[in-house]
Amino acid sequence: MNREAIYHRTMLPFAYPVGEHELRLVLRAAKDDIYFSEVFYGDRYAEPGSEVSTLMRKEASDSLFDYYTVTLYTEEKRVRYFFHLSDRREDIWYSEKGFSVARPKEGLFQYPYICPADLFSEPEWIRGRTMYQIFPDRFCNGDRDNDPEGCLKWGETPKADSFFGGDLKGIIDRLDYLADLGIGVIYLTPIFKSPSNHKYDTADYYSIDPAFGDRDILKRLVSEAHRRDIKVILDGVFNHCGKDFFAFQDVVKHGASSPYKDWFNIHSFPVRAGKDPNYETFASGVYTMPKLMTHNPELREYLIKVGEHWVREVDIDGWRLDVANEIDHDFWREFRKRVKAIKPDAFIIGEVWHDSLEWLRGDQFDSVMNYPWREAVLDFFARGEIDAVGFDERVAGLRMAHSSNIWPGLVNLLGSHDTARVLTLCSDRRRAALAAVFQMTYPGLPMIYYGDEIGMEGGDDPDCRRTFIWDEEGQDNKLLNLYRQLIKLRRIFPHLSDGDYRTWHTEGNVYAYINDGIGVVINNSDEDISLRLDNFTIHRTVDILSRK
């Protein structure tokens, strides 16, 4: 047995409560190395030796490891446990103290107590919904009177600094389109006052950008969306502000005597707010985006109040948080508490492109933009870098990297305003459609980047931010219908979100899996293929692409 491969520790993502009396345990072992794994468990205060055992299930495998899991019921909410592993040649026991050949009596793993306050709870409403990301300047122009000067014509190729006049009124006008598509959540990139088209350089956290509308229009958007059972998420940019933010301007004007000087990291005075800035910025020297010192108590309070304000004031349903990984964990803990105090089922999504476990411990975010998942999807469907086995291993590894509690909310995306579009990255439309099929039948909260559903193309930013094609002539109707059908499927089977997922079949580029009792077979190759599928009773088959 490869003992060095065996891993468990009483912490995320290996041990965590999934209910008031339920503890989920995950044991990792080398792939195909173990014949069985069982866990012995009992009340921490019961007599040593009184532990009972239950078999664990091999739930998933990545390229190197098998993951054995079990959910224990504990009346007393406190568990002492250890593992018994066998590969049919050797039997070993595994406890907090390490490995032993005899059943261990002390040094056992301990989950001391399932505290109600430590339970992770996410909004019930996320199940079965599909999210839709809107870049407001490019989605729909509903009010020509508020267009910024020098707007390009709808449909022209966008440059980094182009404006097109899209606005909140435009979104309201298209809510019926979104409702018809089946969308359950819209997420808008920033809408607060700012000089740019993307508005990630906030000038005023309390005003809607006049080119997008005003507070009343936002209120109407939210209430109209809610009337259609569509939730609304806004984008909060708290890592940095724009250079026009009043506090930064005060420091520019008053230098070291400004009461706001500690909201920023100014290296010397006077402030040089242009090229070669003498203050810390977002990324490297982006002088239009001064980095905010979120550990400053006054600033922290200011920003968290912004988070509270828009939930209370216009009833939004959550926040997507920009560059969330460069802000301290304590800020997010307080942010979560304060926002959830106003709206307990608000949904909080962080922008974290890489390993995000440190933010998904239950005390900070409900979810992240799941870019590592997107990478796996592109490697299989777009780039052809991995086959079905490799793909299955990648997504399995990503599931097991997190607690199952957060699976239903993970925002699985094929693209965003920060990436090239999925269709452009795929060699053909069929591959992009298959990626969508996978996205919509995989655990989590699928997010569609506006226009992907009608077959819009676009390379890296700014090309991925083209204006929405409302002319039906320019839309891929077949793809749109597929999306509509998939979104509906997800509504009908909301527990597709949860993660009762298993691999069914892998053969070359054919990948079959079962999620919530629904078997999906994806042929990601160029040929027709005959398969023999086992271990699953098929009641009815549907070819999703052809709807036969």
Added chain:
Amino acid sequence: MNREAIYHRTMLPFAYPVGEHELRLVLRAAKDDIYFSEVFYGDRYAEPGSEVSTLMRKEASDSLFDYYTVTLYTEEKRVRYFFHLSDRREDIWYSEKGFSVARPKEGLFQYPYICPADLFSEPEWIRGRTMYQIFPDRFCNGDRDNDPEGCLKWGETPKADSFFGGDLKGIIDRLDYLADLGIGVIYLTPIFKSPSNHKYDTADYYSIDPAFGDRDILKRLVSEAHRRDIKVILDGVFNHCGKDFFAFQDVVKHGASSPYKDWFNIHSFPVRAGKDPNYETFASGVYTMPKLMTHNPELREYLIKVGEHWVREVDIDGWRLDVANEIDHDFWREFRKRVKAIKPDAFIIGEVWHDSLEWLRGDQFDSVMNYPWREAVLDFFARGEIDAVGFDERVAGLRMAHSSNIWPGLVNLLGSHDTARVLTLCSDRRRAALAAVFQMTYPGLPMIYYGDEIGMEGGDDPDCRRTFIWDEEGQDNKLLNLYRQLIKLRRIFPHLSDGDYRTWHTEGNVYAYINDGIGVVINNSDEDISLRLDNFTIHRTVDILSRK
């Protein structure tokens, strides 16, 4: 190369800041499997491929793994990194995405940003100090007027419910003894009003038990201790209260109409506060200790105010927190913030007997009672279950299980009021003395259980709670002198606390190690042994036991 053994994840205890611009990385690999490990790193926003490399150092080894570590300097406070490993037959690269044979370009590990608010800081004063645990009823009787009725005679064998009359005045009387011994911190088991001798069943969190003294005497104790540069830590019991606690009595009296009913988990009314209790208790059915529902906001506020009160009111230097692992993490986060707001260098120690990483993430405790370390020490010195190699591996594994930030504060103990005494567990006095030598030359904050230094014996509770032997005839003077010398050594070399520790030599039961440049050789066998020691320039040798 055993790839399954290789582990790193951008989280504790594998990646964490140790300074505003310093990131420590730990890579685990199978023992003796890797020839070298280097890390490539750069600014997250710099050009891909611009990463530079530095070699990692094999810092420690346990029974299965080697741990390679490095501390990186990052001007930008944000790091993208990946590893390059070689066993001289094979070269592999390791990134967030997994292993590759070519240098990876994407899917790299990312430490996004070292936020000042996320930095762990512990009191500077812990370095070089030795802690001393006092069970007040048994340490010294300084005031006979406040003795509880039915006190046994000092020196008699204690039973579970015996009282002996020790008190705070007695501790004040003996501060000179402690100062002479070199003690830098005293930790008192609970002193608040309670009917028991141990007082873990608090009746009133705001009163000193009259048998121990009163608030003024506690104030005098703290100020007299401070005058001798001795810090004072109190024991806070917030997991449960005593049955006489006013809120519980209110529920007993008024049942479901009590405003305090949600401070407890009462299964049915009326409350049956005796054998076979109908409410949740500490452990199993300990009816004198009703479990407190710390997620109740009013109770939470009540208890945290207790934490604040005694710091503000009598200037104590920290808290040791009883059954800390059965209270929710959020409670402890708030507790830490509120206590540190009053006294930033207060020291917070949780009682956690098992794996404690989840409480030692920087947001909750500064330290825990390090019982797993005690187990390793006993296995080597008392039980003879492991040899020097096994012992070295055990303590190395325990170090690597935590971030190096918390090493200096970990409360390393040979025993406590909850265990048999070290001398009783050892086969002879020499072994107990060697254990003390190890304790006092190992990283962390050593804690002496009252009387261990004079050679007191005692089996499991209540026998380990005998009265202190003040008659010098009954004291082991040689042991006391050794302790005095070791405590002084630690004062002279405060960086013994830090963890710049390496194994020097292991041979049978001889264990040699170097801590902060000080080499220690321990012969834990029954024979005289000749050794050849390498790799260390010896300036001066001292036989600590014989002081030659």
